[in-house]
Amino acid sequence: MENNVTEFILTGLSQNEDVQQLCFFLFLLCYIILMTGNFLIIITIQRSPNLNSPMYFFLSFLSFVDICYSSVTAPKLIIDFQAKVKNISFVGCMIQLFCVHLFGCTEIFTLTVMAYDRYVAICKPLLYTTIMDWKVCSMLVVTCWLGGFVHSFIQTILTVQLPFCGPNLIDHYFCDVHPLLKLACADTYVVGLIVVANSGMISLSSFVILVGSYTIILLSFKTHSSEGRRKALSTCASHITVVILLFIPCIFIYLRPSTTFTEDKMVAVFYTIITPMLNPLIYTLRNMEVKNAMKRLWIKKSLGKNRKNP
Template sequence: MENGRNVTEFILLGLTQNPKMQKVIFIVFLALYMVTLAANLLIVVTITTSHALGSPIYLLLARLFLIDTIYSSSSAPKLITDSLYEKKVISFNGCMTQVYAERIFGGTELILLIVMACDRHVANCKPLHYMTVMNRKLCIIFVIVTWTGGFLHTTIQILFTIWLPFYGCNIIDHFMCDLYPLLNLVCMDTHSRGLFVVANCDFICLLTFLLLLVSYVVILHSLKNHSLEGRHKSLSTCISHIVVVILSFLPCIFVYLRPVITLPIDKAVAIFYTMVSPLLNPLINTLRSTEIKNAMRNLWNQKVNLHNK
C-alpha cells in the first residue's frame, strides 16, 4: 500500500448518467468554456497592450482575469471530455492535482480581491496620493503576497488530504475532485479534518467577505465628498467590484461553511464558481468600464488597419 491507501483511481459520476444529456452537456459547456477563455484573454491582452490602462487597478484586473482563465481550466476540460465517455475515471495523482489547482487559483483570487479593495480605498479616500501610494513596487509586493497566500493555504490543505487512508470505495458523486467528496471516502473519522477545512477555508472566507463589504461601505460613504462626475465613475467601479466579490465569496461560503456532507445542489454551485463566475467577472467589469471598452475598440482598429495594410 502506498501512502496508506490502495485506491489508485477515482470514478466520477459527473452531472448526469443520461447519454443524451451528456451530449447536451458537451456542447453547452464547451461553448461556455471557449467564451470564458476568449473573454478573459481578450481583456488581459487589451490591458497589457494599452498605454491608457496603466493604472494599478487595471494591472490587478488583468491578473484577476488571468487567474479566472487558469481556474476555469482546472476543471472545465475534464468535465467536457468526460461527457463523451460512459465511465469517467481520474487517477489518484490527477485527482489531487485537480484539487490543488482549484484551491491555489481560487484562494489566490480571493486574496487578490482583498488587494483590489485596498486599491479602491486609496483611490477614493486619498485620490491625490493614489499614484504615490499604489506605486509599481507596492503592486509587485501585492502580487507576490496573493500568490504566497494562495500557495500556503492550498499546500496546507493538500498535505492534510493526500496522506488520508483511501480504501475500497472510490466513487465520487461529482464532476470533479473536491475536498468534501474526498473526505466522505476516507476510512476514518474525518470530523476533525472537516473542522480544519472549515477553519482554514470558510471561517477565513466569511470573515474576509464581511471585512470587504465593510470596506466598500466605507468607500461608498467617502464618495459624498467627490464631484458628481467623479462620484459616478467611482460608484460604477466599486459596484462592479462588489458584484465580483459576492460572486466569488458566496459559493465558497455556502459549500464549505457546514459539516462534511455533500448535497445535490453542490454540483450546480460548483458549475457556477468554476465556469459561470469566471465568465461573468470580465463581462461585469468590461460593460461598466468606459476605459476598457475604448481600449478594446482601439486594439480592434489597430488590427483592422494592420490587416488592410
C-alpha cells in the same frame, strides 16, 4: 490503514445521456467565451498605455488567475460528458485538488486586494500614487500567490494522508475536499474542522473585509462630485457583482462541516466556470476605458490589415 485506491470515478453533473450531450455543447461554449474574454482583457491592458494603472494591473492578473482556475476543472468536465467512465488517477485527483484551491484562494485574495486598491483610489486620491506604487502592487500579487499556495498545501496534505480503501466513487465533477473526506476510511472529524477553519474562514473573512471596504467607499461618495461619484460607483458595482457571484457559493460550500449536498455540484459550477466567464463581461460592459481601449486596438488592427491588403 493502507491506501488501496489508485483511481477515482467521478459521477459528473448528470447521469442522463441527453442532458450530458446538451451540457457538453453548453459548457464548451462557456469555456470558449471564458478563455476568449479573459485573454482579450489581458491583451487589451498589456497593449494600452492609457490602462497603465494598478486597477488594470490587478484586473489583468485576475483574468490570468481565472484562466488557470477554470482550466483545472472545465476541460476535464467537458471531456467527461462524452466518456462512459469518468475516471481520474489518485495522483491526478490530488493535483487537481491542489490546483483548484491554489487558484481559487489566489482569486479570493486578488479580489480583496482590488477592493483595497479602490479604497485608496477613492478615499485617498492625493496619496494614491504614493501608496499604490508598482513595488507595492508586485508585493501584493506575490502575497496573493503565497497565500493561495499555503492554503492549498494545507488542504492537500490533510487529504492525501488519509487512507482510502474503497469505495472510490466521488459524487462531484472534480476532486474537492468534502467529497474526498466522505470516502476516507478513517475518522475525518478533526480534518473537517481544519478544512472549515481554513477554506471557510478565508472565504468568510475576506467577504467581511470586502463588504466593509465597499461600505466605507459608498459612504465616502457624498464628498465627491456627481461625475466622480458616477464613475466610482460604476467601478465598484462591477467589483461587488463579482464578489457576490464568487463568495456566496464558496461560503455555502466550505463554511460547514464535512457534509455534501446534491446542490453542491451546481453551486460549484458558479465559482469554477460561471464567475470566471462573466468577469470580463462585467468589467468591460461597465468600464468605458476598457471598451474604448478595445475599440482602438480593433481599429488599429483593421487599419494594419487594410495596409497589407490594398
